[in-house]
Amino acid sequence: MLQKLYDWVDERVDITPLWRDIADHEVPEHVNPAHHFSAFVYCFGGLTFFxxxxxxxxxxxxxxxxxPDIENxxxxxxxxxxxxxxGQIVRGMHHWGAxxxxxxxxxxxxxxFFQGAYKKPRELNWVVGVLIFFVxxxxxxxxxxxxWDNKAFFATQVGLQIAEQTPLIGTELKTLLxxxxxxxxxxxxxxxxxxxVFFLPAALFGLMGAHFVMIRKQGISGPL
Known part of the structure; x- marks a missing residue:
């Protein structure tokens, strides 16, 4: 049944070359835990995405x-x-996942940083990664x-006071937020x-898309 559905879709949009290109992409030997015990350090990026x-x-x-209303x-x-x-499980996953x-x-x-993977030709990818971190x-x-509980209210108050200390645009930034x-x-x-829900996720998806494209072009960095 699934094969028939796949064949039907593939006949119309030709998806086989796309996923074959992804599936056939070689993974460097140094990221294979079977060959190198230290390969686990290369899992952090994938775990972040997951x-x-x-x-x-x-x-x-x-x-x-x-x-999103103060009364409700x-x-x-x-x-x-x-x-x-x-609901409690899903909220817990979102809370701890953050x-x-x-x-x-x-x-x-x-x-x-410690493996020097930010150096040429990956400087731009490093900048994008730092932007993702800030997002x-x-x-x-x-x-x-x-x-909208007491803890969240007073923690946000402190955060806005910190934002207000930003040079030149502090007051405007606080008002904007x-x-x-x-x-x-x-x-x-x-x-x-x-x-x-809207602005930061849009920025995140755009930056992650650029991040993945550059990883695809440049490959996974090797050890020092």
């Missing part, structure tokens, strides 16, 4: 129940945890406020939700 996929899927599920935000989170089947993805990205960045930090920061330069309220929650 956790990112989990974050996207779990986040899509959470947005089906979340209400916490109520919707509580309903998700208490009433929705497997920390784990940063850890994996940090380890991946360390591997790239991930932004996702963590904006997502922290969304449950919070909506109101004086209080954290309904506009802040709405803006954080929009940034977390």
């Amino acid at each position: 956790i990112t996929v989990i974050q996207v899927l779990s986040g899509m599920f959470l947005t089906m129940y979340y209400v 935000a916490w109520k919707s989170v509580k309903y998700l945890q208490m009433q929705v089947a497997y 920390s784990l993805v940063i850890v994996m990205m940090f380890l991946h960045t360390l591997r790239v 991930m930090l932004g996702l963590g920061f904006t997502g922290y406020l969304l449950p 919070a909506g109101d330069p004086k209080i954290i309220g309904a506009q802040t929650l709405t803006r954080f939700f929009a940034i977390h």
Whole structure:
């Protein structure tokens, strides 16, 4: 049945050359754990991508129940945890995954740095990777406020005060994020939700696409 479906699609859009090109791509010997014990350090990038996929899927599920409104935000989170089947598990995956993805990205960045994989011809890929790191930090920061509890409120207040200390554009940056330069309220929650769900994911997908294209062109870097 699946073969017939595949043949039907392949006859119309010719997908075989695409996946064969991906499947036939050779993996360097130094990233094969069967040959080199140290090859595990090359797994951090893949693990980061895997956790990112989990974050996207779990986040899509959470947005089906979340209400970005100061009157209903916490109520919707509580309903998700208490009433929705497997809601507590999915929210837990998203919550802990937000920390784990940063850890994996940090380890991946360390591997790239100490093995000199940021050098020619991979300088641009290093810059893109650093930008991805900052986008991930932004996702963590904006997502922290969304449950709208005391911990999230005061942590965001501290974060906005730090943003306000940015030279030249600090006040404007805080106003852009919070909506109101004086209080954290309904506009802040709405803006954080929009940034977390729309703006930063769009930037993340674009940067990751560029990252993968360059990895494909340049190959996986080798050890020093």
